Amino acid sequence: MCLGIPGEVVEIQEDHPDLAKVDVSGVRRTINIGLLADEGVSCGDWVLIHVGFAMSKIDEEEARSALEFLETLGKAYQDEMDALRDSQID
Amino acid sequence: MRFVDEYRDADKARALAAEIARLCGPGREYKFMEVCGGHTHTIYKHGIEDYLPENITLVHGPGCPVCVIPMGRVDDAIHIARQPGVLMTSFGDMMRVPGGGGNFFDSNAEGTNIRMVYSPLDALKIARERPDVRVVFMAIGFETTAPSTAMTVLRAAKEGLENFSVFCNHVTILPAIKAILDSPDQRLDGFLGPGHVSTVIGCEPYRFIVRDYGKPLVVAGFEPLDVLQSIYQLMLQVRDGRAEVENQYARVVPWQGNPTALKVITEVMELRPYFEWRGLGFISHSALRLREEYARFDAERLFDLPGVRVADPKSCQCGEVLKGVLKPWECKVFGTACTPETPIGTCMVSPEGACAAYYNFGRFTRARVREASVR
Numbered sequence: 041m042c043l044g045i046p047g048e049v050v051e052i053q054e055d056h057p058d059l060a061k062v063d064v065s066g067v068r069r070t071i072n073i074g075l076l077a078d079e080g081v082s083c084g085d086w087v088l089i090h091v092g093f094a095m096s097k098i099d100e101e102e103a104r105s106a107l108e109f110l111e112t113l114g115k116a117y118q119d120e121m122d123a124l125r126d127s128q129i130d
Numbered sequence: 131m132r133f134v135d136e137y138r139d140a141d142k143a144r145a146l147a148a149e150i151a152r153l154c155g156p157g158r159e160y161k162f163m164e165v166c167g168g169h170t171h172t173i174y175k176h177g178i179e180d181y182l183p184e185n186i187t188l189v190h191g192p193g194c195p196v197c198v199i200p201m202g203r204v205d206d207a208i209h210i211a212r213q214p215g216v217l218m219t220s221f222g223d224m225m226r227v228p229g230g231g232g233n234f235f236d237s238n239a240e241g242t243n244i245r246m247v248y249s250p251l252d253a254l255k256i257a258r259e260r261p262d263v264r265v266v267f268m269a270i271g272f273e274t275t276a277p278s279t280a281m282t283v284l285r286a287a288k289e290g291l292e293n294f295s296v297f298c299n300h301v302t303i304l305p306a307i308k309a310i311l312d313s314p315d316q317r318l319d320g321f322l323g324p325g326h327v328s329t330v331i332g333c334e335p336y337r338f339i340v341r342d343y344g345k346p347l348v349v350a351g352f353e354p355l356d357v358l359q360s361i362y363q364l365m366l367q368v369r370d371g372r373a374e375v376e377n378q379y380a381r382v383v384p385w386q387g388n389p390t391a392l393k394v395i396t397e398v399m400e401l402r403p404y405f406e407w408r409g410l411g412f413i414s415h416s417a418l419r420l421r422e423e424y425a426r427f428d429a430e431r432l433f434d435l436p437g438v439r440v441a442d443p444k445s446c447q448c449g450e451v452l453k454g455v456l457k458p459w460e461c462k463v464f465g466t467a468c469t470p471e472t473p474i475g476t477c478m479v480s481p482e483g484a485c486a487a488y489y490n491f492g493r494f495t496r497a498r499v500r501e502a503s504v505r
């Protein structure tokens with residue numbers, strides 16, 4: 041729950057601008073981007089995700105190194121990804 | 131150094147460690163607290179302590195939200211789950227946190243329906259799809275997750291959902307740091323500031339630590355190099371007799387935090403006069419509850435809670451571990467009666483808990499240190 045996981049925004053929902061589809065290591069899920077409304081989020085941006093919400097924008101290089109690091113954590117990261125896979129936010 | 135050696139930047143790590151060693155004054159001891167459980171995890175997983183000179187000690191702080199939930203709150207959650215028509219939801223990390231009468235799995239074995247969800251929005255979705263059940267989300271976490279809960283409540287209000295509520299257990303990090311600074315059994319030289327909490331609150335709120343206590347704080351990232359770099363920055367400050375708030379993790383943490391997130395928290399939640407933290411006791415203004423305007427989403431007002439304070443088991447020394455006074459392996463039941471499979475205390479449950487992190491990775495490190503000292 042405390043791990044921030046990086047995802048790439050691949051689609052913003054037109055009828056629901058607070059929601060966006062992100063790609064996290066190949067897993068595509070919907071998250072809420074309302075907390076970044078002031079900064080603005082567009083497709084291709086990378087964000088750090090906590091419990092289904094984008095909390096901050098990061099650059100691609102940071103996203104890659106964060107992912108690489110998370111993979112070294114093993115089970116803690118696996119559990120987080122499993123939880124994300126089960127998520128069905130809409 | 132096995133663990134860091136597996137890390138891609140092992141050379142850089144070694145160079146930084148050498149710089150840190152050079153800053154150590156002869157015969158001087160240094161003690162830094164890593165506030166956040168994420169850092170504890172990195173430190174054990176990558177064997178950071180093996181890298182550091184012996185006179186630098188890292189002590190673990192209270193920044194593991196699962197670990198600081200007192201037993202009474204787990205019992206309260208189970209009490210809510212037992213009410214007719216209730217479906218309780220929470221993060222996976224909560225499922226094995228022991229209450230006075232067992233954990234959520236035990237409770238489910240006796241007939242409750244407590245489910246793990248990834249996000250409060252998943253709980254909201256269940257509520258939308260199941261108008262026949264009362265869905266309660268047990269919210270936990272520091273400022274990192276509080277905005278998500280607040281946003282979810284706003285969404286529930288907008289949709290006019292009547293079968294969704296939140297059992298709010300959000301805590302705030304600053305009062306806990308202050309309680310540790312005020313406690314006489316801990317002498318610290320500085321802090322590694324929590325990375326993700328700071329994406330929300332920013333760096334400014336830590337100012338009181340340097341101003342009122344004269345201790346440096348460096349907001350730190352989670353990779354081994356981040357942790358070493360932050361320790362280096364702390365050591366520089368100590369050597370120069372400075373105490374400042376620095377942001378080592380600026381690539382993720384904006385100095386001003388996330389103003390939208392802070393606004394949403396304040397809109398939906400307010401500070402409680404006091405809240406019990408496992409191990410640290412009651413701390414004033416250290417937790418959040420829903421505001422009166424959102425009472426209809428507040429499980430604490432919708433359900434009559436026993437609210438009984440349950441003392442931790444006698445054998446449990448989580449309090450000392452959370453304050454950084456004891457190292458995990460110094461607890462009498464560590465690794466024997468208390469393991470991740472059968473946790474007695476909370477620090478063994480979450481992967482960010484000091485005892486679990488140490489149990490999973492640190493034992494090897496420690497064994498090597500012991501071997502070396504025997505030799």
Ligand code: SF4
Pocket residue numbers: 445446447448449451458461462463464465468469473474475476477478479485
């Ligand atoms: S070993 Fe178990 S009981 Fe002891 S401090 Fe750690 S979690 Fe608590």
